[in-house]
Amino acid sequence: MSSTLPSNLHKEILxxxxxxxxxxxAGQIVGKASSLLDHNxxxxxxxxxxxxxxxxxxxxxxxxxxxxxxPYVRHPDILVCMSQGGFDKYGASIKADGTLILDQDLxxxxxxxxxxxxxxxxxxxxxxxxxKMMANIVMLGFFTAITGAVSLEATRATVADSVPKxxxxxxxxxxxxxxxxxLATLKGRRKKAAGKKGxxx
Amino acid sequence: xDKLKIVxxxxxxxxxxxxxxxxxxxxxxPAEVRxxxxxxxxxxSKALLFRAFEMGADGVALVGCEPGTxxxxxxxxVAEGNVEDTRGILDLLGLGGDRLRLAMFxxxxxxxxxxxxxxxxxxxxTIGKSPVSIPxxxxxxxxxxxxxxxxxxxxDIYACQDCGKCSSACPVTLAGKPFSPRAMANAIxxxxxxxxxxxxxxxxxxxxxxxxxxxxSAVDFPDFIRDMRHIQxxxxxxxxxxxxxxxxxxxxxxxxxxxxxxxxxxxxxxIQTDPQSKTLFFGGCAPYFDTYFKSHLGVQTSGILVDxxxxxxxxDIYPAILSGERCCGHDLLWSGDQENFRRLAQLxxxxxxxxxVEEVVTACPECYRTLSHDYPEQGIELKFKVxxxxxxxxxxxxxxxxxxxxxxxxxxxxxxxxxxxxxxxPDLPRKLLHRLQPESFTEMKDRGISALCCGxxxxxxxxxxxxxxxxxxxxxxxxxxxxxLVTACxxxxxxxxxxxxxxxxxxxxxxxxxxxxxxLAKTIRWE
Numbered sequence: 087m088s089s090t091l092p093s094n095l096h097k098e099i100l101x102x103x104x105x106x107x108x109x110x111x112a113g114q115i116v117g118k119a120s121s122l123l124d125h126n127x128x129x130x131x132x133x134x135x136x137x138x139x140x141x142x143x144x145x146x147x148x149x150x151x152x153x154x155x156x157p158y159v160r161h162p163d164i165l166v167c168m169s170q171g172g173f174d175k176y177g178a179s180i181k182a183d184g185t186l187i188l189d190q191d192l193x194x195x196x197x198x199x200x201x202x203x204x205x206x207x208x209x210x211x212x213x214x215x216x217x218k219m220m221a222n223i224v225m226l227g228f229f230t231a232i233t234g235a236v237s238l239e240a241t242r243a244t245v246a247d248s249v250p251k252x253x254x255x256x257x258x259x260x261x262x263x264x265x266x267x268x269l270a271t272l273k274g275r276r277k278k279a280a281g282k283k284g285x286x287x
Numbered sequence: 288x289d290k291l292k293i294v295x296x297x298x299x300x301x302x303x304x305x306x307x308x309x310x311x312x313x314x315x316x317p318a319e320v321r322x323x324x325x326x327x328x329x330x331x332s333k334a335l336l337f338r339a340f341e342m343g344a345d346g347v348a349l350v351g352c353e354p355g356t357x358x359x360x361x362x363x364x365v366a367e368g369n370v371e372d373t374r375g376i377l378d379l380l381g382l383g384g385d386r387l388r389l390a391m392f393x394x395x396x397x398x399x400x401x402x403x404x405x406x407x408x409x410x411x412x413t414i415g416k417s418p419v420s421i422p423x424x425x426x427x428x429x430x431x432x433x434x435x436x437x438x439x440x441x442x443d444i445y446a447c448q449d450c451g452k453c454s455s456a457c458p459v460t461l462a463g464k465p466f467s468p469r470a471m472a473n474a475i476x477x478x479x480x481x482x483x484x485x486x487x488x489x490x491x492x493x494x495x496x497x498x499x500x501x502x503x504s505a506v507d508f509p510d511f512i513r514d515m516r517h518i519q520x521x522x523x524x525x526x527x528x529x530x531x532x533x534x535x536x537x538x539x540x541x542x543x544x545x546x547x548x549x550x551x552x553x554x555x556x557x558i559q560t561d562p563q564s565k566t567l568f569f570g571g572c573a574p575y576f577d578t579y580f581k582s583h584l585g586v587q588t589s590g591i592l593v594d595x596x597x598x599x600x601x602x603d604i605y606p607a608i609l610s611g612e613r614c615c616g617h618d619l620l621w622s623g624d625q626e627n628f629r630r631l632a633q634l635x636x637x638x639x640x641x642x643x644v645e646e647v648v649t650a651c652p653e654c655y656r657t658l659s660h661d662y663p664e665q666g667i668e669l670k671f672k673v674x675x676x677x678x679x680x681x682x683x684x685x686x687x688x689x690x691x692x693x694x695x696x697x698x699x700x701x702x703x704x705x706x707x708x709x710x711x712x713p714d715l716p717r718k719l720l721h722r723l724q725p726e727s728f729t730e731m732k733d734r735g736i737s738a739l740c741c742g743x744x745x746x747x748x749x750x751x752x753x754x755x756x757x758x759x760x761x762x763x764x765x766x767x768x769x770x771x772l773v774t775a776c777x778x779x780x781x782x783x784x785x786x787x788x789x790x791x792x793x794x795x796x797x798x799x800x801x802x803x804x805x806x807l808a809k810t811i812r813w814e
Contacts, residue, residue, distance in 0.1 A: 206687070267687035273603070274688035274813035284692070285597040285808045 095126060096150040097235045100162035100179075102172025103189075105143045108222030109168065113145025115226060115244045116236055120149040123240035129157035142171040149235060164233055165200075167193050168208065168225060187229060189221065204232050206267050215260050223249070223257050224264035231268025238265065291319040291411055293346040294339045295404070298328050298362075301352035304394035314401050317408040320348075327351070328389070329362030333579065334531025336373045336387065341540045343419055346386045346411035350400070353391045363391060368582045375578035380540065381547040381611075383414055418545035427523030434518050435480050442511040446504040447472050453498035453508065458739050459491055462759065464752040466491050468498045468508045475515070489515045490527035490748050494621055495740035496708040509709070516623030526622055529749035530579075535622055537575060541613045542630035550574065550612040553589070558596045561605040567644040567671075568596060568606040569658065571651035572614050573777050584784050588777035594808035595650040595676050601811060602683045606648060609638050617653040617705075620661060621745035632667045640670055650676040650804050652706035652776045660710070675706065677715050677775075680807060684722060690814040694806065696799070697727045699769035701760070701783065702738035703776035711736070716775050716803055723806060729767035731760075739763070741779035742786065757786035761796035771799045773806055 099116060103109040110132045117128040128149040146159040165180045166187045167173040173193045180186055183201040190205035206228045212221040223245060230241045242261060249257040277283070297303050303324060309316055325331060328351030339347045349370055357363045366389060374384030388407055392400045439445060447469055454460045454467040471488040479485055494509040502508070516526060528535055541548070553574060560568075573588035580586040599606055616631035635658075639647060649655050652675070659673035683689070700720060707713040713735035720728055733739045742757040743749050761783060764772050774780045780800050787797050 270686040270688035277813045283812050285594070285601045285811055 094151065095235070096152070097148070097163045097233070098159045098161070099147040099149070099164045099166070099235070100144060100159045100176055101147070101166040101168075102142055102144040102176050103166075103168030103222075104171070107143075107168050108219060109143050110145045111248065112166075112222040112226050112229075113147045115241065115248050116229070117147045117149065118248070119236045119240040119244040123243060124149075124237050126151055127154050129154050131157050131159075142169055142175055144172065144176065164229070164235065166225060166229060168221065170194065185233060187225070187232060189225065204228070204268075204271060206264065206271070208264065211263055211267070212260060215256070215263065217256065217260075220257060220260040223260040224267075227261040227264025227266075228268040228271075229264075230261075231265045232272065289416065291345045291408075291416065292343060293317070293320045293348065293408060293411055294344045295320050295322045296325050296328070296331055296336075296347065296349045297322050298351040299324055299326050300358045301356055301394055302350045302392040302396075302400060305392050305397040305400045306350075308397040309401055312397075314397070316401065316404055319408060319411075320404055327357070327359050327362040328366035329357070329359060329364075331366060331369060332531045332533075333369050333373045333376075334533035334536060336369060337376065337533060337540075338536055340377065340382060340386070340417065340419060341421065341536045343417060343421075344386075345414075345417045346407060347388075348404070348407050349387070349389045350403075351389070351391050353393055356393065372578055372581055375581070376537065376575060379549060379552075379574055379578060380537075381549045382417060382419070385410060385414060386417070418547070419540055419543045420545065421539060421542060427521065430480055430518060430522045432478070435475060438511065438514050438518065439476060442507055442514070443504075444472050444476060444506060444511060447476075447502075447506050448504055449473060450503065452501045452503065456497050456501045458495065458497065458756050459493060459752060462752040462755040464491060466752075468492070472506070472508070472511070480518075486519065486524070487527075489519060491750075491752075493704075493740045493742070493744050493748070493753070495704045495744065497737070497740075500708060500736055513621055513623070516621070517625050518623075520623035527748045528622060529743065529746045532746075533579065534572075534575075534618055534746040535624065538614045538616065538619050538631065539624070539627050542627050542634065544634060546611075548611045548613065551608050551610055554596075554608075555593060558593065559600050559605045560596070560608050562607050562642075564605055564607040565643065565645040566599075566604060566606045567639060567642060567647050568592075568599065568608055569615070569639075569647050569649040569651075569654055570595075570608070570612060571649065571654045571777070573651075575614075576777060576781060580781060584781065584788070586781050586784060588780060588802075591650055591777055591802045591804050594802070594805045595648075598676065598680060598804065598808045598811070599648070601808075602679075604679075607642055607644060609642065611638055613638075615651075615654045615657040617657040617661070618745040620657065620665075622747050625665070629665060629667065632662050632665065636662065636667055636669065644671050646672045646674055648674050648676055648679055652703040652710075653778070656705040656710055675715065676804060677719055681715070681718050684719075684811075688814050690812050691722060691724045691807075692810040692812055694723060694725045694810050696725050696771040697729065697767075697769040698723070698725045698771050698773050698806075699729050699731055699764050699767040700734070700803075701731075701741060701764070701772055701774045701779050702735060703774070703779055704738070704740055704744070706775060707738060708736055713738075719803060719807060720773065723810060725771075727769070729769055731763045731767055733763065741774075741776070741782040743778070743782050754786060754789075757783060758789070758792065758796055761786060761798070764798060765796060769798070771801055773803050774800055775803045777802070 117130045120126045121128040131146040180200045186203045188205045189208045208224040209221040354363045370389040378384045492512045570592040616628040620628040655675045739760045742753040
């Protein structure tokens with residue numbers, strides 16, 4: 087399954103958002119998918135406390151081919167922000183070539199030094215699918231498509247495994263929606279880079 | 288080899304004297320040439336010229352008077368236009384425009400006329416026999432009571448309560464025509480099938496389906512009318528075909544299996560297609576419409592096909608296309624010719640399946656309805672899926688990262704009856720319309736499932752009442768304050784453009800028209 091993943095994989099991932107958005111679950115799924123199904127090492131540290139009453143909260147995930155010696159993420163390769171508070175606190179910590187992933191309706195970015203920024207209206211999409219609480223799964227799909235840090239099959243299987251019984255189909259459709267949005271975003275960037283914005287001649 | 292059949296339509300006035308001189312002197316006129324005297328070349332419509340080919344002519348020569356010597360003034364100029372357009376149609380059909388020729392001679396030019404005829408014979412001999420072959424029709428039976436009563440039962444016309452909701456909604460009735468679906472139904476139940484008013488009513492219906500939508504007993508008048516037309520046709524009566532029956536004639540001609548149609552030869556080079564693709568784009572008859580109406584309305588419905596293909600390419604879909612694509616048969620079905628409809632359907636389905644296609648995409652609401660609904664209903668099974676391009680576009684755009692550029696127009700929308708009413712999907716084009724970024728989008732008074740017809744269907748029954756209806760529709764469009772009418776069917780565009788040509792109403796009903804596919808293709812962007 088990991089055949090499509092980059093070699094020398096070592097990604098430090100920080101997922102931030104409000105308490106209640108399913109940030110930690112998203113982190114868990116990334117770590118589980120990477121270790122159990124992609125056969126890498128992974129660690130998860132979560133930070134919550136008073137934040138879980140609506141402030142920022144975060145999940146720190148490291149996935150690596152090699153043994154991980156230190157489980158905290160200081161400078162993430164991938165920073166996922168699902169709340170403005172999360173971005174304000176951790177935005178500056180991202181690596182210079184890191185990837186920033188945002189919920190575009192919830193986070194406004196002024197200026198940030200990083201490699202690339204990708205945005206998705208994850209919460210809006212989840213709302214359209216009927217359950218706002220699936221925003222984390224939509225984001226996970228988007229994350230998988232954009233970063234390729236975990237394989238599609240592994241993440242999809244882990245999502246089906248980790249969500250409450252009876253909601254698997256709905257959550258998988260949310261995941262696919264996010265994943266498709268990610269592929270479309272990448273495709274759009276490729277097209278633009280090739281100088282093709284619109285249709286035809 | 289059978290003898291060639293060359294028809295010579297010869298104007299009564301100028302060249303006929305030259306022809307007579309040839310006959311009198313026993314000149315060597317090729318024996319295959321059969322001369323038909325006509326009053327003026329300008330009276331030979333495209334329908335008449337084409338009809339000769341439908342009936343198996345290998346070549347047709349139209350011979351008239353030199354410009355300026357036409358007894359009626361404009362005859363020769365009209366003939367030039369008609370011949371040019373018909374040649375274009377023959378090229379698309381793969382018959383070859385060279386099979387039709389126009390020439391002019393003065394009465395004393397008998398030798399040049401002879402030379403022309405001998406040369407034309409040689410040309411036709413080189414091209415060879417026409418591949419058009421249409422099985423002869425059986426002798427028509429009389430309309431029997433059984434045929435009609437079976438239809439009445441099948442469509443449960445007896446359920447009609449004579450409540451009048453249909454006539455109060457029918458756009459033809461509202462345009463002032465003495466026409467009523469329920470009155471017709473009751474007259475037919477009463478046994479007067481052959482009464483002139485009933486026959487007239489059968490051909491006046493637009494089959495737009497508004498009455499079916501309103502009927503509390505769910506009597507499907509459009510389907511009933513369609514089958515009544517079939518009975519009329521089987522029994523050898525003529526319908527009220529518009530344009531001299533040109534389009535029906537064209538479609539019947541397409542039922543010849545040996546025809547090597549060249550449907551896509553005009554396609555711009557930047558369009559990418561892939562013969563191996565499992566997705567096929569089914570274009571429809573737009574190229575024929577454009578050729579036919581070229582000198583009249585400046586219609587450019589082929590643009591819809593080009594923009595559809597560009598849109599598919601934009602989504603990284605490189606579809607197959609059928610060079611021998613035939614008409615889907617919609618207009619034959621709805622003008623009562625089920626036999627030839629089935630022939631066309633069979634040929635299309637065979638060609639599509641031979642290409643190993645799994646999904647057929649079309650941008651025409653009539654093709655969509657006919658392929659997906661009428662083919663199976665008429666007993667032709669499909670092994671492929673039929674998708675309207677709006678469904679495909681909506682699916683792709685919904686994946687995200689696609690947006691639309693601002694469009695500095697105020698839009699309103701003309702629903703196509705086949706998609707919005709008969710297929711019951713008025714929301715589909717609207718989903719896309721709401722994604723666009725125009726200055727404004729305003730619906731017309733009658734819209735969606737209650738929309739007014741563009742005025743004609745299946746190239747039948749065009750008259751002053753349907754014109755009234757079109758004017759009414761265009762006034763509704765203008766009342767929205769919009770300056771662009773978005774259409775979703777090539778025929779809506781043709782009919783409404785035609786109504787706009789009215790010299791008395793002038794600018795009152797004129798507005799820009801653009802197909803939704805074209806609007807999408809013009810403004811879609813990667814974000």
